[in-house]
Amino acid sequence: MEEAERLLDEWRSWPYSLTSRPVLVGRLPSETNRAFRLSSSTGPLVLRINSLEVAGVNRLQESKILGRVVGTSFFDCHIANYPDRGYLVMPFLSGVHPQPHIKSDQLLELGLAISELQSLSVQGIRRLDPIAQIHSYIDEFPAGGSNEVKAILARVTAARTEPSQFVLCHFDLLPENLLISDRGWTLLDWEFAAASDPLVDFATVVESLHLDRDKTNALLTAVGGEIDDQKLLQMRATLRLLWLVWRWCRSGKIERSTPELIRINQLMDAAERIR
Template identity: 30%
Template sequence: MPEPFISLEAALATWREWELPITDTPHVLGPIEGGRTNRSFRLRAPGLGDDLLIRLNNPQSPRLGINREQEAVILDTVAAAGLTRGACYWSPRRDFTVFRHIEARTWGTDDFRDARQRRRLMECLGVAQVLAPGTPRRSYTAYLDHYWQQLEDAGAIDMALARRWWRFRDTLVAFDRTDWPAVLTHHDLIPENVLETADRLYLIDWEYAAVGHPDIDRWCLDPALVREPFIHELARWTNELWERIVRLSGGQ
């Protein structure tokens, strides 16, 4: 049975540890819809002028390829550059995180198709790509091997999938050995992870981020923007194996 999320009540009970000028237990305004990895809720906190967002982090994060320690470092880096909201508090076990809530419009697929909106988003990515969080360059081979090993251990691989994988993996290993441009990459650039306020864009949910290949984010926005042909295959395999791990972990 999958490990359960921390309960919302247990997370809220720690409010005195959040080092925020809160005068009483925050109360829940409602869930934040969307997202398949975590569970998020909007909070009203007595003593604060702005609402908060509490994110209950998926207890299966390591299986999904999420490193919360690395995420915390990257979040601090991109928040300092004004690209996202910083975390107000991380629980000691990294099982929940508290953010300032951003009053904003969530992007939709039409925004990704709009030329002006795409230019704005590409400008944000350009800002991210010159940042140096100090985290290691992603080995896509090691990252996908981690997914594959879990599927293999669970007996969730058939012969057809195995044949496709081993053909792909040879190319993947060769790709990782090349000197491709390594920059800070979001790796989960979907419309729901872009928020628009009156004067700016925020990119949220950096939990899959790493120093990686910039074409991954371009592929998410529009595959036609990709410059390295292998990225198409890499992105498809990443998504396919991730979906299989999600099902293996109990679904979301």
Template identity: 25%
Template sequence: MARMSWYEACQLDRSLMSLDHFFSRPPEYALTLTGGLTNRCWKIVASNGDAFVWRPTTPITKAFSISRHQEHQILSAISESKISPLPIFINDQGLLVEWIEGHALTHDLSFDSLLETMVRIHELDTRRIPVAPFNFTARVDHYWMMLREEFKHAPYDEVYQTWRKAPSLADVGVVLCHFDLAGYNMVGTPQGNKVIDWEYAVIGDPRLDLTLSIDVLGEDPIKSVHQYCQVRGIEGVDDWVEGVMAWRPRATMMAMLWYLLAYQLWGDEQYLTQAQNTADTFCS
């Protein structure tokens, strides 16, 4: 994290100037947060010591179909759960949320602990969350349309066309899904684990949310589904196993498109390598 004065930060990121009327006095300082991939966020420390995170709206967030207003609605709706940061302020430039003090769980989070947190999220009341259900095909089609023609060739186009439709599965209901739940988005606090970076959160199939976390952590899918169902007290495990196995290639394809789009936007070769490696998994 690079620490700088408020004036210097505003020169670097003009969206911060939209907070001038929020703070009665200019903040003490700001720090760039480097943990996020999609979001280039700031930690802001006010003159009274209060700390916040500024999550700007940028061409990058728009390219990935991320809405700070939807993120604000979700965080507002689940604020009583104490599992997420409190939303503080929203405008057309971005979203200000509270800073969660604690230690990142990037390297010391057990899968059991992750599942417990995921279940807490999945059992929240979705009736209080005013957002439209997730549309898988619309999301991957958006990623594909954002890509330049140079990427729309084999093997990427074949993988995309094969897996762009959502699977036909037994209905297990929809829940609030984080869609990027892993240790790097969790913070250990004295009050328990808390979850940050809700920009991809949606109302959707919990089996897709589970699939995404299983793949990120490299866990065994069958064993993981049984663990999840045990924690939630679900008896019809077969529908969940079938769902996760059906979502896996589609989630992998979605990740492939995400990496391609990230490479197009940032030009970082690591993203192109990740996209190529992901595409290669279909060939093997």
């Protein structure tokens, strides 16, 4: 709390027409950073104090991407971002996180938001290959991780195809980073964003929300449903493997993950049945 209180002393430099120093209300859940809710003369705010070292995070790139997404339909708010000072301030946004029973019309709107994101420029944004990123994570461990993971990595690598184009991807559209409200969708936490395969964000939503065929089709309406089922399954498997080895890097140890490995193999089996 001491560091958060110290950063509050910089409130006059924040772009919110504040008339007094904000007040620290309490902690907010965050897997990779420290986040706090503030009360202020202009309404509730969020103070995020960046973790110094998080696998896969580049704060300078995040800052560049934030400059492109601010003002879009899916991130329509003002932020005060100070990557050199190690923190960010933004409004506290109301809304609810999506659940598997989400309505199809809401998924249609989310698909449109992802398509809007993909329309933004990726000039000067680094490209991220999910499989290469998996390799970089497991290389941190002796012998490159478990034999089971190495076998699955070989399987998804053999099935990969190069994307036809590179687009701006959020790369972390899990339910906790999605808000739905009367304003529509808000996409939160851009620290993993990069240029990559157009399938990445769609596959993340389908897999993390366990969408069935009808709801997947609703999500993909924004792109005319023109996504190859086999490639979507392969990307879902790849991303699940990416999430798994990222958690290993985060914890610093290889953990037993049999259910995750079974799920990844099931996705690859389903992909291989499509011929």
